Amino acid sequence: MSFLYTVLGAAIALAGSDKLAGDRAYAGMFRHLGWSRGDMQIAAACELSGGLLMAGRSTRRHGAALVAASSAAILYSELRHDNSKLATARGFILVAALAALLAPGRR
Numbered sequence: 001m002s003f004l005y006t007v008l009g010a011a012i013a014l015a016g017s018d019k020l021a022g023d024r025a026y027a028g029m030f031r032h033l034g035w036s037r038g039d040m041q042i043a044a045a046c047e048l049s050g051g052l053l054m055a056g057r058s059t060r061r062h063g064a065a066l067v068a069a070s071s072a073a074i075l076y077s078e079l080r081h082d083n084s085k086l087a088t089a090r091g092f093i094l095v096a097a098l099a100a101l102l103a104p105g106r107r
Contacts, residue, residue, distance in 0.1 A: 002057060005064075005100045009054025012067055012093065016047025029086065033077040046070035054100055064100035071097060 019026045019040060030040040046066050053063025071094040078087040 001103065005060055005103065006055045008096055008100065009051045009056075009060070009063060011051070012054065012097075013048050013051025016044045016049075016051055019044030020048060033074075033081055033083075035077065043070050043074060050097075054097070060103070061101055064097045068094055068097040068101060 026044075027037065027040065030037075030043075035043075047070060050063040050066030050070065053059040054067060055063070071090055075087055075090045075094055078090055
């Protein structure tokens with residue numbers, strides 16, 4: 001299971017780096033949700049750093065907590081704007097982060 005969290009963390013970090021690099025699709029999505037560019041960059045930094053922390057066994061819980069918190073905020077906005085397609089994908093990310101947070105291992 002540890003390998004799965006490492007891969008998941010790397011994927012989340014990659015998505016965060018895409019947002020930080022200014023990917024136009026992400027910028028449009030966040031603008032649609034009423035988020036500013038700065039808000040998007042904060043969420044992206046949380047995903048990047050949280051994903052990197054999730055990839056390491058000893059820092060997995062810290063990263064998972066960061067990803068879960070940012071995902072919960074984004075999911076709330078997606079649900080408020082009735083965007084079930086985005087909310088479904090974000091919900092999976094949130095569940096995966098919570099699973100990594102609660103997984104047995106080093107504390």
